[in-house]
Amino acid sequence: MVKGFLKWSQRLLAVATFIYVVPLANATASEHRVAKFHYTQAQYRQALSWLAGLPRSELQAKTLVKLGLFEEARVIFNALPQQNAESARADFWLNQAARHFYNAQVDQAKSDLSRLTIPLFPRLKSQYYYLKARLALLDDDLSSFYVYRETLQQGSVLRHYLEHHFIVLQIENKRLQMAHVDEYLVQSSATSSSMRALFERTWLAIGLDFVEQGDSVAAIAAFEKITLTSPFIESALLGYGWALNENEQFSKAHQVFSLLAQKDPQFYVQQRALRGFAFSKERTGDWLGANELLEQGLVAYSQEKIALAQLSQRFAVDGPCLNLAIVAQWSAQCHTPTSELLTMLANHNMVSTREQLLELASLEQDYREQLAALSMHQERLVERKQRVNKRLNVLPLAQVLSLIEQLNVQRDTLNSAMEHAIGRRNTHFFMPEKYIKQQEALDGLYREMVLLKRAGLGNRDSQRRADFIQRTIWWHSKSNYTKNKNSAEQSLASLNQQIVELGNMHQDFVNYAALVNDIDGDLGAIANLKRQLQQQQQIASQLAKDVTQRLSLQFINHLASRQHALKQAVINTKLSRLKLQDNSYQKQLTLGAVEGEK
Amino acid sequence: MRYWVIISFLFCAMLAFTVQSETTAVGETPSVNSKIQKLKKRAEQLHQALTQLEQELLFPASSQLAVYVSMDTTTFDVDSIEMTINGQRVANYLYSQEQVTALAEGAMQQLYLDNVRLGTVEIEIVINGKKNHNSEKTATRYNTLIKKRFHKGNEALIIDFVIDTAAENARVVTTLVQR
Numbered sequence: 001m002v003k004g005f006l007k008w009s010q011r012l013l014a015v016a017t018f019i020y021v022v023p024l025a026n027a028t029a030s031e032h033r034v035a036k037f038h039y040t041q042a043q044y045r046q047a048l049s050w051l052a053g054l055p056r057s058e059l060q061a062k063t064l065v066k067l068g069l070f071e072e073a074r075v076i077f078n079a080l081p082q083q084n085a086e087s088a089r090a091d092f093w094l095n096q097a098a099r100h101f102y103n104a105q106v107d108q109a110k111s112d113l114s115r116l117t118i119p120l121f122p123r124l125k126s127q128y129y130y131l132k133a134r135l136a137l138l139d140d141d142l143s144s145f146y147v148y149r150e151t152l153q154q155g156s157v158l159r160h161y162l163e164h165h166f167i168v169l170q171i172e173n174k175r176l177q178m179a180h181v182d183e184y185l186v187q188s189s190a191t192s193s194s195m196r197a198l199f200e201r202t203w204l205a206i207g208l209d210f211v212e213q214g215d216s217v218a219a220i221a222a223f224e225k226i227t228l229t230s231p232f233i234e235s236a237l238l239g240y241g242w243a244l245n246e247n248e249q250f251s252k253a254h255q256v257f258s259l260l261a262q263k264d265p266q267f268y269v270q271q272r273a274l275r276g277f278a279f280s281k282e283r284t285g286d287w288l289g290a291n292e293l294l295e296q297g298l299v300a301y302s303q304e305k306i307a308l309a310q311l312s313q314r315f316a317v318d319g320p321c322l323n324l325a326i327v328a329q330w331s332a333q334c335h336t337p338t339s340e341l342l343t344m345l346a347n348h349n350m351v352s353t354r355e356q357l358l359e360l361a362s363l364e365q366d367y368r369e370q371l372a373a374l375s376m377h378q379e380r381l382v383e384r385k386q387r388v389n390k391r392l393n394v395l396p397l398a399q400v401l402s403l404i405e406q407l408n409v410q411r412d413t414l415n416s417a418m419e420h421a422i423g424r425r426n427t428h429f430f431m432p433e434k435y436i437k438q439q440e441a442l443d444g445l446y447r448e449m450v451l452l453k454r455a456g457l458g459n460r461d462s463q464r465r466a467d468f469i470q471r472t473i474w475w476h477s478k479s480n481y482t483k484n485k486n487s488a489e490q491s492l493a494s495l496n497q498q499i500v501e502l503g504n505m506h507q508d509f510v511n512y513a514a515l516v517n518d519i520d521g522d523l524g525a526i527a528n529l530k531r532q533l534q535q536q537q538q539i540a541s542q543l544a545k546d547v548t549q550r551l552s553l554q555f556i557n558h559l560a561s562r563q564h565a566l567k568q569a570v571i572n573t574k575l576s577r578l579k580l581q582d583n584s585y586q587k588q589l590t591l592g593a594v595e596g597e598k
Numbered sequence: 599m600r601y602w603v604i605i606s607f608l609f610c611a612m613l614a615f616t617v618q619s620e621t622t623a624v625g626e627t628p629s630v631n632s633k634i635q636k637l638k639k640r641a642e643q644l645h646q647a648l649t650q651l652e653q654e655l656l657f658p659a660s661s662q663l664a665v666y667v668s669m670d671t672t673t674f675d676v677d678s679i680e681m682t683i684n685g686q687r688v689a690n691y692l693y694s695q696e697q698v699t700a701l702a703e704g705a706m707q708q709l710y711l712d713n714v715r716l717g718t719v720e721i722e723i724v725i726n727g728k729k730n731h732n733s734e735k736t737a738t739r740y741n742t743l744i745k746k747r748f749h750k751g752n753e754a755l756i757i758d759f760v761i762d763t764a765a766e767n768a769r770v771v772t773t774l775v776q777r
Binding site for chain 1: 630631632633634635637638639640641642644645646647648649650651652654655666668696697699700701703704705706707708758777
C-alpha cells in the first residue's frame with residue numbers, strides 16, 4: 001500500500017514537473033538565448049536585464065565582466081561548477097590577476113593566479129608566466145623568476161619587457177653588474193619601434209646608474225646605444241654629457257650639451273643641463289660663455305617660478321588644467337619646462353585616478369539619463385490619470401449604480417407579474433397598449449351606465465353596444481395571446497439587455513477607477529526609483545568630488561615639490577656662478593702674479 | 599672638479615627616480631575602486647528596475663505583441679527579415695555575420711515588440727538568406743514568405759519564428775508558433 005502510494009506520488013510529481021517546471025525551463029532558456037544575442041551585439045546592459053532572475057551562468061558572469069562589475073562576476077565564477085565555463089573562468093582569473101597586479105594589489109594578484117587550473121590553455125600560458133615572473137621579481141625570488149622567464153619565448157615582446165623589469169629591479173636594489181648588462185646586450189635586438197623604445201629606456205636607466213656608480217666608461221657605452229630619434233634622447237644626452245664631463249672629455253661633452261640645447265631651447269631652465277653645459281664651457285676655456293649661460297639660467301628660473309605658481313592655480317579644483325588632465329587632454333598652458341607633469345601623468349596611480357573619475361562621470365551621465373526617462377514616464381502617467389479622472393467625473397458612479405438597481409427591481413416585478421399572468425392565463429395582461437386604453441375607456445363607460453341605471457335612466461341599446469365592444473376586446477386578447485405574450489417577453493429581454501449594458505458601463509467605470517489606482521501604484525514606483533537614483537547620484541557626485549580634490553592635491557603637491565627643487569636649483573646655480581667667478585678671479589690673480597714676476 | 603662630480607651624482611639620482619618602473623607605483627585607491635564597484639552594481643540594479651517598469655508601462659500584457667527569431671540550424675545564413683502585421687510593415691532587419699553566428703549558436707533575437715489591439719493579428723514574414731551545402735561547398739539562395747493568423751487576447755502574445763533546415767531534402771523550414 002505504501003509502495004503504491006509512493007508510486008502515485010512520484011507520478012504526480014512527474015506530471016507537476018512537466019506542467020510547471022518544463023514551461024518555466026523553456027521560458028528561462030528563451031530569456032537566456034535573447035541575452036546571448038544582446039551579448040554578441042555588445043548590448044551588455046540589455047543582456048543583464050534579460051538574465052536577471054535566471055540561475056547563475058557563464059553568460060551572466062561574462063556580461064558582468066564587460067560591465068566592469070568584477071566582484072559580482074567573481075562570485076558567480078566561484079559558484080559555477082568547476083567543469084563549467086573553464087575557458088571563460090581562466091580568462092577571468094588571469095585578467096583579474098593582471099588588473100590587481102597593475103593596481104599594486106600584489107596579494108590579490110597572487111590569489112587570482114592560484115585559481116587558474118593547470119594545465120593552462122595554450123593562449124594564456126605566456127601571460128600567466130609573465131605575471132608569475134613579475135611577481136617573483138617583486139618578491140626578489142630570482143630562482144623562480146629564471147624558471148618562469150625560460151617558459152617565455154626568446155625574442156617575444158613579453159620576454160623583452162621582463163628583461164627590462166629585471167634590469168630596473170637590479171638598479172633599484174643597487175645590484176647592477178656588468179654581467180647583467182652583457183646579458184642584456186645579447187637580448188636587446190630591436191624588432192619594432194616600440195621594442196626599440198623599450199631597449200632605449202633600459203639603456204638610459206643603465207647609463208644613469210653607472211653615472212651614479214662613478215663608472216663613466218660603462219655609462220658612456222650605455223648612452224651610446226641610444227639613437228638620436230629616441231623618445232628619451234634629451235635625458236640620454238644630459239646623462240651622456242655628464243658622463244663625458246666626468247671622463248674629462250670636455251670638448252665632446254660641450255658638443256653633446258650643444259646638441260641638447262638645439263633639441264630643447266628651454267634647456268637652461270633645467271639646472272642639470274645648464275650647469276653641465278656651463279661646466280663643459282668653462283673647461284674648454286669659454287669662461288664668458290659659461291657665465292652668460294648661468295646668468296640666462298637665473299633669469300629663466302625667476303620666470304619659471306612665476307609660471308609654476310600660476311600652474312598651481314590652474315590645477316586647483318575646477319581649474320582648467322585639472323579638467324583637461326582628467327579627460328587626458330593637454331595644453332601648452334598646462335605645463336612648464338620644469339613641471340615634469342608628463343612623467344607624473346604617466347604614473348599608474350594617476351592613470352587609475354583618471355579612470356575612476358571617468359567612470360564616475362559616466363555613472364552620473366547614466367543617472368541623468370535614467371532620471372530623464374523616469375520624469376518622462378511620470379509626466380505621461382500623470383496626464384493619463386488626469387484623462388481617466390475626467391471621464392470618471394462626467395458620469396458619477398453612484399448614480400449609475402442606483403439607476404441599475406432601480407431597473408433591476410422593476411424588471412423583477414414585471415417578470416413575476418408576467419409569470420403570474422401566464423400561470424393564470426390572464427390574456428388581458430399581455431394586451432397591446434391600444435386595447436388596454438380601450439378597456440379602460442370601456443370600464444369607465446360601464447361605471448357611468450351603472451350610475452345612470454341607478455338613477456332610472458338605463459339604456460339597453462348602450463348596454464348592448466358596450467357588451468359588444470367588451471366581447472371584441474376579449475376576442476382580441478384571447479386570439480392574440482401568444483403574439484402578445486411573445487412581444488412582452490421580447491420587451492423584457494430587451495430591458496434585461498439594457499440593464500446588462502448599463503452594468504458593463506458601470507464595470508468600465510470601475511475598471512477606470514482601478515486604472516487610476518494602478519497609475520497611482522506606478523507613480524509610487526517611479527517616485528521610489530527616482531529617490532534611489534538621486535541618492536546614488538549624490539553618492540557618486542560626492543565620491544567624484546573627493547577623488548577630484550585628491551587629484552588636485554596630488555598635482556599641487558607635485559608642483560610645490562617642483563617649486564622647492566627650483567629654489568634649490570637657483571641656489572646651486574648661484575653657487576656655480578660664484579665658483580666660476582672665483583675660479584676666474586684666481587686664474588687672473590695667478591696670471592697677474594706671473595706677469596708681475598716677469 | 600670634485601664639486602661638479604658630486605652634483606652630477608645628485609642629478610643622476612633624480613633622473614633615475616623619474617625613470618621608475620610601473621610596479622613601484624603604490625595603489626592607494628582600492629577603497630575608491632570598491633566604492634565605484636558598489637555604485638556601478640546599484641546603478642545596474644536601478645537600470646533593471648527601470649527597464650522592467652518601462653516594459654510594464656509601454657507594453658502592458660493586455661496589448662503586447664512580441665516576435666522572437668531563432669535558428670535551429672547551422673547551415674543557413676539569414677541575410678534579412680521583413681515583417682508585416684495586419685498588412686503594415688513593422689520590421690526590416692539586416693543581419694551581420696556576428697549576428698548570424700550568434701543565432702546559429704543558439705541565441706534568440708527579439709525582432710519586434712509593440713502594442714496591438716485585441717482580436718486577430720496576421721503576421722507575415724519574408725526571409726532572405728542562403729542555405730549552405732557543406733558537402734558540396736555551395737550555397738542556394740533562399741527567399742520565402744510565411745503568413746499566419748493569431749488571436750490576441752488579454753494575455754501577451756509571444757510568437758517564435760524558428761528557422762530550421764530539413765536534413766533529408768535540404769529545404770529550409772520556417773515556423774511561426776505562439777509561445
